Amino acid sequence: MIRLEAVGTMVRLRYKLMWAKTRSRNGKIALFIAGYTLLVLVMILLGAGGLGAGVLAIRSGKAELAAAAVLGGLYVQALLGTIMLGFGLNAVFADVELRRYPLNQWERRVSRHLIGIIDPFWLLILILQLGLAAGLYVLGDFNLLFILAAVLLLFVSNYLLARVVSGAIERLVSMKSGSALLMVLVMCLALLPGTLIPVISKDPNALRTLIGVLRWTPPFGAAAAMTRSGTAALTGLAVICAWLIGLAVILGYLENLAPRSSGGQSTTLTWESPFERAGALFGNNAPLVAFWLRFYARNNRFRALYALSIPLVSFFTFNFRHGFVKKASAMADDPERLFIAALGAIFMVGFFGSSRMAVNQFGYVGGSFRRFFLLPTDPAASLRTGSYACVFVGSLLIPVALLLWLVFGGPFDARKLIMLLGSAFTGLFFLHGAGLWVSLYGPRKGKYSAAMGNDMSLMGNLVVIFGMLGALIAPQVLFKTFPAAVSPQNWWLALPFAAVAIGFYTVSLRATTTLLPTKREELLAVVEGRVQSK
Amino acid sequence: MNPQADAIRVTNLMKKYGQTLAVESLSLNVPAGSMFGFLGPNGSGKSTTIGCLTGLLDPTAGSVEILGKPFTADSADLKRRMGVMPETLGLFDPLYAHEFLAFVGRMFGLDEAVTRQRVTELLAALELTDTSKTLSEYSTGMRKRVAFAAAVIHKPDVLFLDEPFESIDPAGVALMKQWLRRFTEHGRTVFITSHVLETVERLCTEVAIVTKPGKLVWQGDITVLANEGAIEYQGREFRALEPLFLHLTGERYADLNWL
Numbered sequence A: 001m002i003r004l005e006a007v008g009t010m011v012r013l014r015y016k017l018m019w020a021k022t023r024s025r026n027g028k029i030a031l032f033i034a035g036y037t038l039l040v041l042v043m044i045l046l047g048a049g050g051l052g053a054g055v056l057a058i059r060s061g062k063a064e065l066a067a068a069a070v071l072g073g074l075y076v077q078a079l080l081g082t083i084m085l086g087f088g089l090n091a092v093f094a095d096v097e098l099r100r101y102p103l104n105q106w107e108r109r110v111s112r113h114l115i116g117i118i119d120p121f122w123l124l125i126l127i128l129q130l131g132l133a134a135g136l137y138v139l140g141d142f143n144l145l146f147i148l149a150a151v152l153l154l155f156v157s158n159y160l161l162a163r164v165v166s167g168a169i170e171r172l173v174s175m176k177s178g179s180a181l182l183m184v185l186v187m188c189l190a191l192l193p194g195t196l197i198p199v200i201s202k203d204p205n206a207l208r209t210l211i212g213v214l215r216w217t218p219p220f221g222a223a224a225a226m227t228r229s230g231t232a233a234l235t236g237l238a239v240i241c242a243w244l245i246g247l248a249v250i251l252g253y254l255e256n257l258a259p260r261s262s263g264g265q266s267t268t269l270t271w272e273s274p275f276e277r278a279g280a281l282f283g284n285n286a287p288l289v290a291f292w293l294r295f296y297a298r299n300n301r302f303r304a305l306y307a308l309s310i311p312l313v314s315f316f317t318f319n320f321r322h323g324f325v326k327k328a329s330a331m332a333d334d335p336e337r338l339f340i341a342a343l344g345a346i347f348m349v350g351f352f353g354s355s356r357m358a359v360n361q362f363g364y365v366g367g368s369f370r371r372f373f374l375l376p377t378d379p380a381a382s383l384r385t386g387s388y389a390c391v392f393v394g395s396l397l398i399p400v401a402l403l404l405w406l407v408f409g410g411p412f413d414a415r416k417l418i419m420l421l422g423s424a425f426t427g428l429f430f431l432h433g434a435g436l437w438v439s440l441y442g443p444r445k446g447k448y449s450a451a452m453g454n455d456m457s458l459m460g461n462l463v464v465i466f467g468m469l470g471a472l473i474a475p476q477v478l479f480k481t482f483p484a485a486v487s488p489q490n491w492w493l494a495l496p497f498a499a500v501a502i503g504f505y506t507v508s509l510r511a512t513t514t515l516l517p518t519k520r521e522e523l524l525a526v527v528e529g530r531v532q533s534k
Numbered sequence B: 001m002n003p004q005a006d007a008i009r010v011t012n013l014m015k016k017y018g019q020t021l022a023v024e025s026l027s028l029n030v031p032a033g034s035m036f037g038f039l040g041p042n043g044s045g046k047s048t049t050i051g052c053l054t055g056l057l058d059p060t061a062g063s064v065e066i067l068g069k070p071f072t073a074d075s076a077d078l079k080r081r082m083g084v085m086p087e088t089l090g091l092f093d094p095l096y097a098h099e100f101l102a103f104v105g106r107m108f109g110l111d112e113a114v115t116r117q118r119v120t121e122l123l124a125a126l127e128l129t130d131t132s133k134t135l136s137e138y139s140t141g142m143r144k145r146v147a148f149a150a151a152v153i154h155k156p157d158v159l160f161l162d163e164p165f166e167s168i169d170p171a172g173v174a175l176m177k178q179w180l181r182r183f184t185e186h187g188r189t190v191f192i193t194s195h196v197l198e199t200v201e202r203l204c205t206e207v208a209i210v211t212k213p214g215k216l217v218w219q220g221d222i223t224v225l226a227n228e229g230a231i232e233y234q235g236r237e238f239r240a241l242e243p244l245f246l247h248l249t250g251e252r253y254a255d256l257n258w259l
Helices: A004-020 A026-059 A063-084 A105-117 A119-141 A144-173 A178-202 A204-213 A220-229 A230-256 A274-297 A302-318 A335-347 A366-375 A383-393 A397-408 A414-441 A458-481 A488-527 B046-054 B098-105 B112-125 B140-152 B171-184 B197-203 B241-249
Strands: B005-018 B020-031 B035-039 B059-066 B082-084 B157-163 B189-193 B206-211 B215-221 B231-233 B235-240
Touching: A004 A105, A026 A063, A026 A119, A026 B112, A063 A119, A063 A204, A063 A220, A105 A144, A105 B157, A119 A144, A119 A220, A119 A335, A144 A178, A144 A220, A144 A230, A144 A302, A144 B098, A178 A204, A178 A302, A204 A220, A204 B020, A220 A230, A220 A335, A274 A302, A274 A383, A274 B098, A302 A397, A302 B020, A335 A397, A335 A414, A366 A383, A366 A488, A383 A414, A383 A488, A397 A414, A414 A458, A414 A488, B005 B046, B005 B189, B020 B046, B020 B059, B020 B189, B020 B206, B020 B215, B035 B046, B035 B171, B046 B059, B046 B082, B046 B157, B046 B189, B059 B098, B098 B112, B098 B140, B112 B140, B140 B171, B171 B189, B171 B197, B197 B241, B206 B241, B215 B241, B231 B241
Parallel strands: B035 B189, B035 B206, B082 B157, B157 B189
Antiparallel strands: B005 B020, B005 B059, B206 B215, B231 B235
């Protein structure tokens, strides 16, 4: 029995807490900007996105396939957005927090997921889907009831799938060898399109088989329900409902799993560890660097993102190999394009894994932040060593990425290797340099134990998202507008970029460590949760 | 008073958070080798004062001297001679107790052999021998013990303890008191805040009482109380610390009929 009134009270409390953040002048300005941006986004997405797709679907004469492709794309994008950037996964209330209130198990569960699904991220996904629905309804002769039911069910299944995948990842990375297993799984998934596409392009039957399989997925089920009638439409809805039930059962199972304990009692003290050995490379800073390395390595989010770094770079390299050029054009087959895509993707390899920590150095330390100032060292040592540790662990992935390029990147060309190395170093130092500034001016209280979710500040999100997008787009733009800049003939151009990035990092490190003592009380208030995050 | 004999000297200390005054012109001297109790009601600026005395916060005005030397947040040499147990404990939750204590020992310049020996001894003495749990999995009392161990591992000359006995079981408290007494017998100083006035009365030799906003209202020797004596203040005699504290900070009474 679920008391909807109790659930409603919790949902209202979530919005009261959100509203409380806007009580300050800055909060009101932020609310206005966020509201305005959301409104504009809604209009753009509804008009140019989903609605446009709906119109195209009708005009193409292949409404079901076009709708399935659009819905499938949205479905996957929403999933990637939640997994890679953590959007739409901030639970607000954990189950343990809701246990303080007189709510039963089901009321707690419904409250949490209701609050989760009305996150702005999911609302944007819903708007895109509704846009497509509007396009299909206005121009086509389809059943409005089926269209709306399909959109809503698809939307809920998308949310549930994101929760299931993130829950599974969370569970996986909390296991000892889970990160490695995750990396293998994601590598397989990243390489799947590259394996399937040549097969499909050679054998038309393979494409038909693939579509036949995909018909049993929620986006294709929704497309059938939206564009067909009678039994076919009902079958489409039944497919989504079956997925909903399955996902709800799996999610319930994952949520009911007991947290992993560290095992039985032990009295063995271990003094030597790889963290101390790696920390020793940093001379006087050894204990602090070792501390940070240990702090990162025990963080599930760090381990998940670190494990995803190489698969992500492989995925972007492969998927951006066509750049902005239509696949049919002669330029798309240019073998150099794989290199251009790799040049952009490798930029983030040394940053992505440590990105959450790098842009919020003290956010996950919480109240322990004050411990740094009790230590007999200069107060800025904590920031400096934290950044050293981030750069160090990030740099370890660069040789791995280069090795993969040597294996899969075609004929050996030392110039390309130097350019890739230059790009990786540029990204490593430039983004970590930016992270230092964000750690100081855009801190946010984070939850160390959470493996998923986006708890970065606005500035942190800007650095991570625009850093990644910029890295992917810049080489493509240069290739189109000024190809000499990314040509192996001018391989040496990568070196000044790397030198400038190292210079930026050095200057940022000096400046931020000088500023830290003056900012520490402000930082302390934010990371301890006494002041609202920016 | 001989300035050489003061382990801590605070002169006109003021701390403001924006427009809010947390500590108002506080001056006090803590004799070396004393067990000094620093008392005050909630929100009276005790933790802010400790923050200023340990380098966590920068005073808005005034000065602090520790062991005869001016103290600021950058005084690394002085910090090496100080031990601090903050109210919020400041533990790094993902670490195991021995890892955390070893980290603190190394940071305070102990060599590896001494660090390992002291960590092992402290963990055994404080009954923190289960190394399968990280600090986040420890109970509040166990976390307090770890924070206490971190404050003393480098054998400091001045020890700051913010509410050290809360949440610790009686056996643990007795052990800590025994250590603290031995600590001061060797001429070292303990600066302690607590709301448990009975403990302060039995443990401390001198006490300072502050009211909002960090204003000193009384400082004096309380050893007379342990000898069945009395403290005289404004013509009244106080035979225990609690009535004196309530007299200075204001008694409150509110009746809730429904309770």
